[in-house]
Amino acid sequence: xxxxxxxxxxxxxxxxxxxxxxxxxxxxxxxxxxxxxxxxxxxxxxxxxxxxxxxxxxxxxxxxxxxxxxxxxxxxxxxxxxxxxxxxxxxxxxxxxxxxxxxxxxxxxxxxxxxxxxxxxxxxxxxxxxxxxxxxxxxxxxxxxxxxxxxxxxxxxxxxxxxxxxxxxxxxxxxxxxxx
Amino acid sequence: xxxxxxxxxxxxxxxxxxxxxxxxxxxxxxxxxxxxxxxxxxxxxxxxxxxxxxxxxxxxxxxxxxxxxxxxxxxxxxxxxxxxxxxxxxxxxxxxxxxxxxxxxxxxxxxxxxxxxxxxxxxxxxxxxxxxxxxxxxxxxxxxxxxxxx
Numbered sequence: 001x002x003x004x005x006x007x008x009x010x011x012x013x014x015x016x017x018x019x020x021x022x023x024x025x026x027x028x029x030x031x032x033x034x035x036x037x038x039x040x041x042x043x044x045x046x047x048x049x050x051x052x053x054x055x056x057x058x059x060x061x062x063x064x065x066x067x068x069x070x071x072x073x074x075x076x077x078x079x080x081x082x083x084x085x086x087x088x089x090x091x092x093x094x095x096x097x098x099x100x101x102x103x104x105x106x107x108x109x110x111x112x113x114x115x116x117x118x119x120x121x122x123x124x125x126x127x128x129x130x131x132x133x134x135x136x137x138x139x140x141x142x143x144x145x146x147x148x149x150x151x152x153x154x155x156x157x158x159x160x161x162x163x164x165x166x167x168x169x170x171x172x173x174x175x176x177x178x179x180x
Numbered sequence: 181x182x183x184x185x186x187x188x189x190x191x192x193x194x195x196x197x198x199x200x201x202x203x204x205x206x207x208x209x210x211x212x213x214x215x216x217x218x219x220x221x222x223x224x225x226x227x228x229x230x231x232x233x234x235x236x237x238x239x240x241x242x243x244x245x246x247x248x249x250x251x252x253x254x255x256x257x258x259x260x261x262x263x264x265x266x267x268x269x270x271x272x273x274x275x276x277x278x279x280x281x282x283x284x285x286x287x288x289x290x291x292x293x294x295x296x297x298x299x300x301x302x303x304x305x306x307x308x309x310x311x312x313x314x315x316x317x318x319x320x321x322x323x324x325x326x327x328x329x330x
Contacts, residue, residue: 108239133243140268143227
């Protein structure tokens with residue numbers, strides 16, 4: 001091949017250019033950006049059947065037809081503790097609505113620690129345990145706190161990773177009502 | 181056959197045998213436990229940094245290992261299991277980049293750079309070989325001798 005060195009230099013330049021384009025378009029964007037959003041948004045919520053702290057059970061059949069707010073949390077999680085008052089205020093606003101339900105799901109904690117926290121902080125909404133972390137896995141949770149809004153027809157309409165304010169929770173509720 | 185040709189043939193044989201040994205499938209069909217281990221080690225633990233589901237001891241990682249075990253027992257392929265986790269968590273759940281889409285650049289660019297580097301090296305070696313091998317003349321030796329400090 002004539003001018004072989006030139007062809008190799010051209011090909012090397014092409015590789016460097018492609019590499020530069022990839023760097024320019026990818027650097028600065030978090031490669032794990034999709035870790036901060038739920039990929040289940042707009043999909044049917046996974047089925048639930050969990051034991052509650054008071055000895056009962058909460059399942060999809062109990063929640064069907066209602067707007068459901070699920071909050072995954074742990075007692076040792078500082079952001080969870082920080083959002084507790086917002087969750088309690090928000091629940092107080094809507095607890096009287098028969099079409100509304102809210103459940104706190106414990107991701108990874110001991111029974112004793114949860115009972116002490118719930119008693120000390122007077123957590124007003126039902127708290128469910130997730131033995132084996134099955135629900136945490138099914139919902140694709142990556143940590144805590146994570147909050148999910150589910151519409152009456154069982155579709156995940158909103159998610160929030162990290163602590164929520166009352167305003168955030170109202171937004172999730174509005175989305176579940178189809179008022180977004 | 182010249183000595184040079186024999187050397188090239190021997191080198192090619194070594195490369196082919198090495199590649200064959202590396203690429204040859206080992207041990208036949210993997211067991212269910214091996215598949216669980218293999219898939220678990222390719223997936224990132226959802227709630228911890230830079231650890232695979234196989235390595236992590238978090239509750240979610242343990243749940244994921246149990247889930248993968250169930251899926252393997254149910255007859256799902258490795259690709260189907262990986263896809264189920266991508267559907268749930270997104271592509272960032274994969275510890276290794278995908279071999280399609282933009283991910284192909286991650287695999288392809290180093291290979292392309294390697295091929296180009298090897299090509300460049302071959303060209304450079306050929307060029308150097310073509311250059312005359314200069315030997316010092318008597319005049320050169322005298323010049324060096326004179327320049328040396330006494």
